Amino acid sequence: MPKLVAGDIALALKKRISDGEWENGRMPPERDLADEFKVARNTVRRAVGLLEEDGTVVRQVGRGTFLAAPDPNSLAAVVARMEGTSPADMMEVRHLLEPAAAAFAATNATIGELNAVRDAYRTACEATDMPGFEHWDAEFHHRIFACSRNEFLKELHNLMRILRNQSPWFEMKKRSFSEERRLAYCDEHEKIVDALLRRDPEAARAAMTAHLGTVARNLLGR
Amino acid sequence: MPKLVAGDIALALKKRISDGEWENGRMPPERDLADEFKVARNTVRRAVGLLEEDGTVVRQVGRGTFLAAPDPNSLAAVVARMEGTSPADMMEVRHLLEPAAAAFAATNATIGELNAVRDAYRTACEATDMPGFEHWDAEFHHRIFACSRNEFLKELHNLMRILRNQSPWFEMKKRSFSEERRLAYCDEHEKIVDALLRRDPEAARAAMTAHLGTVARNLLGR
DNA sequence: CTAGATTGGTCCATTATCGGTTCAGATAGA
DNA sequence: TCTATCTGAACCGATAATGGACCAATCTAG
Numbered sequence: 015m016p017k018l019v020a021g022d023i024a025l026a027l028k029k030r031i032s033d034g035e036w037e038n039g040r041m042p043p044e045r046d047l048a049d050e051f052k053v054a055r056n057t058v059r060r061a062v063g064l065l066e067e068d069g070t071v072v073r074q075v076g077r078g079t080f081l082a083a084p085d086p087n088s089l090a091a092v093v094a095r096m097e098g099t100s101p102a103d104m105m106e107v108r109h110l111l112e113p114a115a116a117a118f119a120a121t122n123a124t125i126g127e128l129n130a131v132r133d134a135y136r137t138a139c140e141a142t143d144m145p146g147f148e149h150w151d152a153e154f155h156h157r158i159f160a161c162s163r164n165e166f167l168k169e170l171h172n173l174m175r176i177l178r179n180q181s182p183w184f185e186m187k188k189r190s191f192s193e194e195r196r197l198a199y200c201d202e203h204e205k206i207v208d209a210l211l212r213r214d215p216e217a218a219r220a221a222m223t224a225h226l227g228t229v230a231r232n233l234l235g236r
Numbered sequence: 237m238p239k240l241v242a243g244d245i246a247l248a249l250k251k252r253i254s255d256g257e258w259e260n261g262r263m264p265p266e267r268d269l270a271d272e273f274k275v276a277r278n279t280v281r282r283a284v285g286l287l288e289e290d291g292t293v294v295r296q297v298g299r300g301t302f303l304a305a306p307d308p309n310s311l312a313a314v315v316a317r318m319e320g321t322s323p324a325d326m327m328e329v330r331h332l333l334e335p336a337a338a339a340f341a342a343t344n345a346t347i348g349e350l351n352a353v354r355d356a357y358r359t360a361c362e363a364t365d366m367p368g369f370e371h372w373d374a375e376f377h378h379r380i381f382a383c384s385r386n387e388f389l390k391e392l393h394n395l396m397r398i399l400r401n402q403s404p405w406f407e408m409k410k411r412s413f414s415e416e417r418r419l420a421y422c423d424e425h426e427k428i429v430d431a432l433l434r435r436d437p438e439a440a441r442a443a444m445t446a447h448l449g450t451v452a453r454n455l456l457g458r
Numbered sequence: 459c460t461a462g463a464t465t466g467g468t469c470c471a472t473t474a475t476c477g478g479t480t481c482a483g484a485t486a487g488a
Numbered sequence: 489t490c491t492a493t494c495t496g497a498a499c500c501g502a503t504a505a506t507g508g509a510c511c512a513a514t515c516t517a518g
Contacts, residue, residue, distance in 0.1 A: 019494065040240065043476060054495045059477085075477045076503030078240070089315055092394045095387070103388035107333075110389075114332050165317070166325035167332075170392070172314045241505070265465060276506045281466085297466045298514030 023051055023061035028070060031081060041071065041079040099177055101186060105230045109223070111170065112155065115162045116206060116222040117215035123161035128210055131157045135207050139200045144191045152178075154203060158210070158222075190232045202228060245273055245283035250292060253303060263293065263301040321399055323408060327452045331445070333392065334377065337384045338428060338444040339437035345383035350432055353379045357429050361422045366413045374400075376425060380432070380444075412454045424450060 027047075030036070041047075044062060048055040062079055065071040072082045084091060119131075134157050138150035152175055159171040177183070202225040209217035249269075252258070263269075266284060270277040284301055287293040291310075295301045306313060341353075356379050360372035374397055381393040399405070424447040431439035 038244075045476085054497095056496085057494055060494090062477095073477060074503085075501070076475080078476060078503095087394065087398065089395070089398055092391050092398065093311055093315065096391045096395075099388040099391075103386045106386050107388055107392065110332050110336050111329075164325045164328050166321040166329055169314050169318045169321075170329065172309070173311070173318075176309065176311055176314065267465085276508095278507080279505055282504090284466095295466060296514085297512065298464075300465060300514095 019051075019053060020057050020060035020064065023047075023053065023058060024064040026051075027061060027065060031070060036081060039081045039084065041081065043078060096173070096177060097180065101183070101233055104174065104178065105226070105233065108174065109226050109230075111167065112158075112226060113219040113222040115159045115164075115167055115171070116210070116218040118162035118164060118167075119158045120210050120213055120215040120218040122163040123210065127157070127161035131161070131210060132207050135200075135203045138203065142193075142196075144188060147191075147196055148187060151199065151203075158206070186233065190235070195228075195232055198228060199225070241273075241275060242279050242282035242286065245269075245275065245280060246286040248273075249283060249287060253287075253292060258303060261303045263303065265300060318395070318399060319402065323405070323455055326396065326400065327448070327456065330396065331448050331452075333389065334380075334448060335441040335444040337381045337386075337389055337393070338432070338440040340384035340386060340389075341380050342432050342435055342437040342440040344385040345432065349379070349383035353383070353432060354429050357422075357425045360425065364415075364418075366410060369413075369418055370409060373421065373425075380428070408455065412457075417454055420450060421447070 027041075036042075041062075042050075044055050044058045047062075048058045051058065062071060062073065066073055069082055071079055073079045119127075123131075131154065134150055134154040138147055138154055141147040141150055156168075156171060156175060159168045162168065178187075202221065205221040206218060206225060209221050249263075258264075263284075264272075266277050266280045269284075270280045273280065284293060284295065288295055291304055291307075293301055294304050341349075345353075353376065356372055356376040360369055360376055363369040363372055378390075378393055378397060381390045384390065400409075424443065427443040428440060428447060431443050
């Protein structure tokens with residue numbers, strides 16, 4: 015009888031896949047499936063062939079059959095996609111987060127934390143080489159997030175910092191670096207520090223917004 | 237036997253490491269592990285090789301295999317810390333990002349994307365069970381980020397969605413769910429959709445801000 | 459300081475398991 | 489009957505695991 019068993023099995027397999035069976039990403043060998051479905055291996059092969067055609071599954075000789083769709087909503091997949099973030103997108107998000115973080119810091123920081131921010135600012139000012147300045151500049155921004163009293167915000171900045179330290183970014187930052195711009199950044203940092211020490215959230219927000227505007231212009235070249 | 241034993245062993249070892257076994261920082265010799273897992277040493281070597289690749293472990297000839305000092309600035313560590321994010325911190329960040337995303341969407345979305353947002357809104361309205369509503373509610377918010385024309389922003393929302401789908405959050409959302417609140421959310425979603433379809437960024441931003449205010453009150457109980 | 463034990467690094471022939479292919483036959487429906 | 493499908497079996501080539509040997513670096517006991 016043309017039972018269409020293969021099609022049925024393909025459907026059953028799809029269901030079991032979407033139900034999360036075989037979360038390790040590996041399907042059982044065709045011979046085992048044949049036993050389980052009480053069917054010849056060729057039939058299972060047809061069924062799996064259908065899954066392979068529509069991309070649900072990938073087969074490798076000598077290794078096995080694997081689920082093709084690594085869950086696009088997994089943490090790993092999300093982070094992997096973030097690694098391709100464009101500078102423009104990144105700057106846009108920084109504009110959303112950093113001024114707010116500065117405002118939070120102005121109201122929430124302890125005096126010790128503010129001193130740490132000021133120290134990072136000063137060290138950055140004294141660093142004349144590009145990697146040294148880059149490091150303390152990042153540290154300056156990070157310490158502001160650190161006193162925003164929002165752990166998640168702080169970790170988001172950590173995330174952005176890591177992404178910005180990867181290869182394509184480093185080249186871009188090196189290209190856009192100049193002594194003149196370094197001094198401009200120091201000026202702007204100083205305004206931010208002043209606002210924080212005055213405990214003035216709106217001034218801190220405004221100073222940070224202005225600073226990010228400069229950074230964006232320099233980095234994106236406009 | 238190509239059963240991919242090495243990968244399984246690598247996973248088992250990772251689990252035992254994160255469970256705090258070998259706190260002295262030293263792993264057993266490969267030969268012992270081979271005995272323990274009833275497997276050839278070459279197989280264990282492969283497994284440990286995987287751990288070495290992703291930096292969980294360091295091997296030294298003649299000395300042994302040692303747990304690598306966890307780098308607090310690694311992506312993995314950052315993500316791990318994010319898993320402990322408090323609802324209050326999360327809501328604060330949502331307040332920073334989502335209104336902006338809605339405003340971006342109002343100006344940048346294609347008509348097809350806006351229809352997708354509207355569809356998600358409608359489906360959520362029709363879902364009366366809590367998991368179904370929860371899913372389409374998340375989908376609604378996600379589709380707004382998807383048409384913000386900022387890939388990084390979109391992935392950040394993906395990240396937040398994953399964090400919010402973990403165990404402590406699920407309980408909290410279930411507790412705060414009620415038919416009355418579901419209807420209120422639908423009303424607010426409608427206002428957002430309207431603003432998007434009118435291509436009015438400021439109205440979209442305001443509607444989203446109002447909605448998040450409601451969510452925060454319900455979730456944090458104030 | 460030296461000899462021996464321990465550990466990871468490398469290599470290789472062998473064996474087992476996997477998907478890929480083919481084919482002759484059985485079985486049902488048009 | 490003709491056609492499509494499943495059966496059962498054999499064989500191929502790819503890949504992983506086995507089990508053993510030997511090397512080089514390191515540590516320890518005498």
